[in-house]
Amino acid sequence: MPNRLAQETSPYLLQHADNPVDWWPWSGEAFEEARKSGKPVLLSVGYSSCHWCHVMAHESFEDQETADYLNAHFVNIKVDREERPDVDAVYMEAVQAATGQGGWPMTVFLTPDAEPFYFGTYFPPAPRHGMPSFRQVLEGVRSAWADRRDEVADVAGKIVRDLAGREISYGDSQAPGEEELAQALLGLTREYDPQRGGFGGAPKFPPSMVVEFLLRHHARTGAEGALQMATDTCERMARGGIYDQLGGGFARYSVDREWVVPHFEKMLYDNALLCRVYAHLWRATGSELARRVALETADFMVRELRTAEGGFASALDADSDDGSGKHVExxxxxxxxxxxxxxxxxxxAELAAQYFGVTDEGTFEEGASVLQLPQQEGVFDAEKVASVKRRLLDARDARPAPGRDDKVVAAWNGLAIAALAETGAFFDRPDLVEAAVAAADLLVRLHLDEQARLARTSKDGHVGANAGVLEDYADVAEGFLALTAVTGEGVWLEFAGFLLDHVLARFVDPESGALYDTASDAEQLIRRPQDPTDNAVPSGWTAAAGALLSYAAQTGAEPHRTAAERALGVVKALGPRVPRFIGWGLAVAEALLDGPREVAVVGPALDDPATRLLHRTALLGTAPGAVVAVGAVGSDELPLLADRPLVGGEPAAYVCRNFTCDAPTTEVERLRSSLNG
Structure with a gap:
């Protein structure tokens, strides 16, 4: 018989709806039950495409004997970290502080007041590799709760006090300058892997936000080393197994340093960020490889992640049926x-094996190979390769497909909107721009309420109950601002303003300018989460700084620019020390140092060919964070267009920077030169 999770919309929670464990969703009612029954709480956090989450579920949560023990001695709460990143962040911070590491599944034991006292991640069904079995952990926690409850309460109280003392302080809260950005670049150079691209060792994650900083830094300063690191990293990833050589799109990370064997799950956020990075790399270099990968990744998102409602699903699983009934990564x-x-x-087949690096020994398990591009494509016949790829893709389409998490996450859709809008504009693909607009329409129609408050998720056209967090407001605003630049439609700027007004009112500390991940009126957890560092996506903090800065450039809104500058104080503190983990903040700082430049393009009509050419030239400028407004002369839809007439009766572009404007130009080459760094 299904448990309470059967009423939820999260695909991850629904995967556990038929467990014999008497799961509760995160709720006040669950903790009230713990208080009434006098039981501790087992909090289990994961997400739908998490491999080890599935393993622990099969081994323990589907086991009747384990479930009986859990039901008898604990109140059991299951959380989808993608729906409740605030809950995940608070308890992950506790896990990492206590154990020095973290990950998913996350297993935390709480008092009925939600205070944590024992932590872990995956626990096996039997002791192995120095880990206790899950049953041993449960028995130990139950014994401590029954016999040493005062001691447990003391431990929990100390942990909560320690967490409360971790408020972020970042000195004078001034934005970084040339010195800090140069130190950040030096730090990245030290951590760079010159043989394989990327940063650090295995496992290797796509450094999307760092590459964006490197491209912007090169555009502003001409530093060739920055461009070389960005170019080589992107080429290594695109030629490796982390990139799907048949269907496009990137896997979550590489388990090795060479980008050969991926963890095969595909996340919307990775592909949105990387699609935009490769489009920007093409803009900077003209690389045909970057162009191909940007378009293939955009097509992958639209083909395999787009939902019936026009949004984008969260992920594809790493595992799938191997044809014999076994689920295999x-x-x-x-x-x-x-x-x-x-x-x-x-x-x-011989040609394909050479082209994709398929060997008898294999690069993966049981003699299988992950497809790569180990050799230059030019040595192969292009038509034959295209035929081979088409036939292999058709054959792969006949295999049992990985499961899809159909949950629409606002923040990740915001990232996808920005990527698809720009990629469509750069490469004359109006269908991609239309896909971005459709996703934006869904967010406005379904995720925004009458006060422009944002819901975190939806599924199958039904909005979820969880409030948006800072990254949702920031990334959706970023997507709407990209649509403003590409379409010239002022409605997207207006919606971005609504969201950023909420950021200023509900997420920013008015005293320090620091930002919190949850709103001031959100559910109160044991601490208000706050983290300026990048993880798989830009932090809400630095994403908000970027969107606030772009909005201020589009509108002249001084409060938004001031808030962006204050927020970047954390980048001044952290950028020189941990540049790999605050790449988006460094990229935003580059935009601030460059102005950012403001470009207004006016013509007799948006579809006028000369106007379109100036507009495209403006979008292809590499000046960091430049904002673009386009419209018909006399339009009042966008503030940058005000008082901008035609020049000699011809379409014109106006470029301003730091309160100073160049003379308007009707010449494409002159506009191009004024926007290329």
Whole structure:
């Protein structure tokens, strides 16, 4: 019989709705039950495409004997970290502080007042590799709760006090200058892997936000080393197994330093960020590889992640049926020489094996290989390669597909909107811009209420109950601002303003200018989460700084610019020390140092060819964080267009920076030169 999770909309929670564990969703009622029953709380946090979450579920949460023990001695709460990033952040901070590491599944034991006292991640069903079994952990916690409750309460109280003392302080809260950005670049150079691209060792994650900083820094300063690190990293990733060489799109990370074997789950946020990065790399260098990867990744998102309502689903699982009924990681994506021959015949299979690096030994498990591009494509016949790829993709489409998490997350859709809008504009793909507009329409129609408060998630056209957090407001505003620049429609700027007004009113500390991940009127947890560092996506803090800065440049809104500058104080403190983990903040700081530049393009009509050419030239400028407004002469939709007439009866572009404007120009080359760094 289904448990309480059957009433939820989260695909992850629904995966556990038929567990024999008597799960509760995160709620006041669950903690009230713990207080009434005198039981401790087991909090289990994960997400739908998490491999080890599935493993622990099969081993423990689907086991009747384990479930009986859990139901008898604990109040059991299951949380989707993607729906409740605030809950995840608070308790992950406690796990990392106590154990020095964290991850998912996250397993935390709480008092009925939600105070944590024991932590872990995955626990096996039997002791192994120095880890206790899950049953041993449960028995130990139950014993401590029954026999040493005062001691448990003391531990929990101390942990909560320690967490409360972790408020972020960042000195004079001034934005970083040239010195700090140069130190950040030096730090990245030290951590750079010159043989393989990327930063650090295994596992290796796509450094999207850092690459964006490197591209902007090169555009502003001409530092060739920055561009070289960005270019080489992007090429290594695009040629490696982390990139889907048949269907486009990136996996979550590489388990090795060489980008060969990925963890095969595909996340919307990774692909949105990387699509935009490769589009920006093409804008800076003209790289054909960057162009191809940007477009293939955009097409992947639209083809495989777009929902019926026009939004974008969160993720594709790493695991899928291997054809024999077993769920195996990577089964959908890997190939053996024999499988190539079965689909292509011997001659074309040999070509495919050379082209994609498929060997008898394999690069993955059981002799299978992850497809890569180990050699330069130019040595192969392009038509034959295209035929091979088409036939392999058709054959792969016939395999059992990975599961899809259909949850629409506001923040990640904001990132996708920005990526698709810009990629569509750069490469004359109006269908991609239309997909971005449709996703934005869904967010406005479904996720925004009458006060422009933002809901975190929706699924199947039904909005979820969880309030948006800072990254939702910031990333959706970023997406709307990108749409403003691409479409010239003032409504998107207006909606961005609504969201950023909430940021100023409900997420910013008025005394220090620091930002919190949750609103001032949000559910009160054991501490108000606050983290300026990037993880898989830009932090809400630095994403908000970027959106506030762009909005101020579009509108002249001084409070928004001041808030952005104050927020960047944390980048001044952290950028020189941990540049890998605050890349988006560094990228925003580059925009601030450059102005950012404000470009207004006016013409007799938006579809006028000369106006469109000036507009495209403005969008392709590499000046960091430049904002673009386009419209018909006399339009009042966008503030930057005010009092901007045609020049000699011809369409014109106006470029301003730091309260100083260049003479308007009707010439494409002159506009291009004024916007390229």
């Amino acid at each position: 990577g089964a959908y994506y890997v190939w053996t020489p024999a499988q190539l021959t079965e689909v292509l015949g011997e001659t074309d």
